[in-house]
Amino acid sequence: MMRVDRKHPWRESEAAQRLGVRYPIIQGPFGGLSSVALAASVSNSGGLGSFGAAQLSPTQIKETVAQLRESTDKPFSINLWVSTYDEAAPSTTGARIEASVLATQHYFAELNIPTPEAPKFSAPDFNAQVDALLQARPPVASFIFGIPPKSVLEACRTSGIVTIGSATTGDEAKAVADAGMDLVVASGFEAGGHRGSFLSPAEASLTGTFALIPQVADTVGIPVIAAGGIADARGIVAAFALGADAVQVGTAFLVCEGSGIGPLHRRALLSDAVRSTGLSRYFSGRLARGIRNRFMNDMDKSALDPLPYPLQRALMRPYTEAATRQERTDFLPLWAGQAAALIRHTTVEALMESLIRETDELYRNLSL
Numbered sequence: 001m002m003r004v005d006r007k008h009p010w011r012e013s014e015a016a017q018r019l020g021v022r023y024p025i026i027q028g029p030f031g032g033l034s035s036v037a038l039a040a041s042v043s044n045s046g047g048l049g050s051f052g053a054a055q056l057s058p059t060q061i062k063e064t065v066a067q068l069r070e071s072t073d074k075p076f077s078i079n080l081w082v083s084t085y086d087e088a089a090p091s092t093t094g095a096r097i098e099a100s101v102l103a104t105q106h107y108f109a110e111l112n113i114p115t116p117e118a119p120k121f122s123a124p125d126f127n128a129q130v131d132a133l134l135q136a137r138p139p140v141a142s143f144i145f146g147i148p149p150k151s152v153l154e155a156c157r158t159s160g161i162v163t164i165g166s167a168t169t170g171d172e173a174k175a176v177a178d179a180g181m182d183l184v185v186a187s188g189f190e191a192g193g194h195r196g197s198f199l200s201p202a203e204a205s206l207t208g209t210f211a212l213i214p215q216v217a218d219t220v221g222i223p224v225i226a227a228g229g230i231a232d233a234r235g236i237v238a239a240f241a242l243g244a245d246a247v248q249v250g251t252a253f254l255v256c257e258g259s260g261i262g263p264l265h266r267r268a269l270l271s272d273a274v275r276s277t278g279l280s281r282y283f284s285g286r287l288a289r290g291i292r293n294r295f296m297n298d299m300d301k302s303a304l305d306p307l308p309y310p311l312q313r314a315l316m317r318p319y320t321e322a323a324t325r326q327e328r329t330d331f332l333p334l335w336a337g338q339a340a341a342l343i344r345h346t347t348v349e350a351l352m353e354s355l356i357r358e359t360d361e362l363y364r365n366l367s368l
Ligand SMILES: Cc1cc2nc3c(=O)[nH]c(=O)nc-3n(C[C@H](O)[C@H](O)[C@H](O)COP(=O)(O)O)c2cc1C
Pocket: 027, 028, 029, 030, 031, 032, 033, 052, 053, 054, 079, 143, 144, 166, 187, 190, 191, 192, 193, 194, 196, 227, 228, 229, 230, 231, 248, 249, 250, 251, 252, 254, 335, 336, 337, 338, 339
């Protein structure tokens, strides 16, 4: 039966009903920076907590779902990357990799660490990850960087797992809906972290949230989850006005206590540095948004072609580890979206309370 809340119309969202949550507010998954504590506390606050499992082994995926079940009796989501490596990665030659190592060696020298060995290709096995996910049966499964095979979506449906796909363009949203997924995230170019584009290169898929949401809403018949640049109630109301049925908030949750980020990243997110973010392929090989720093600026000016994902990330790993140890934030990936400058809360409870109360207030004031 339709749950209708006449005092708070935005809460009547079809997305909230499909996901089984009280509020149509989703905490975006954070890949390697995900945490059970954060996801569970969002779910316990009435939103949908998500855990990014892209880097986890099948066993770790099952363990994570078990931990989430112990921490919350509310719905939560597990996120996987459908494409775990760029097509060009396995065949990238040793000579090309060596050239990248040489071209970045001055950074290693500056950090006083030896130039690393050329990285070897290795990537998680999506099929094994998805098998583990199906066995663990989380209430919600979300996917980025592509659409899972039909058999996987059918197995989700049979097991009662609600599926969310991710799109950075209207065409990708249509592909997600045509595949039969239950909801679609429309991710505007303001969003923090990687751009999950899969039909065209990420550089050709940079539509902003304001233009993307109505296009997607006009194209698909499934609930649209707006992501990118939403960090307060104004963003929620705007997203709903544009045709969204739920929001996915990333950066504003990333800074909250209990998330997987380290102290340097947290401090940077709470500093004036967040006023300038940029997109770069140089940290991982795939385009991602973070706080602009010296490394991003230098690499943008260089003629160096980043290695395909995840080779570039593997190349940079010893460097980012050393930069972390030496507290060199000018060298680190500091993932953040453009709305990081709007951050006001550092606990899930305070953030959720303000998002819900202020969205209710705005709706009342606007007589929506
Ligand atoms: C550090 C970081 C890691 C992310 N990892 C993933 C991921 O693994 N899978 C995914 O679907 N989205 C990922 N995202 C995107 C977020 O879930 C969310 O959609 C996005 O941050 C929303 O935009 P906002 O940062 O402007 O709020 C990541 C974002 C950040 C900041």
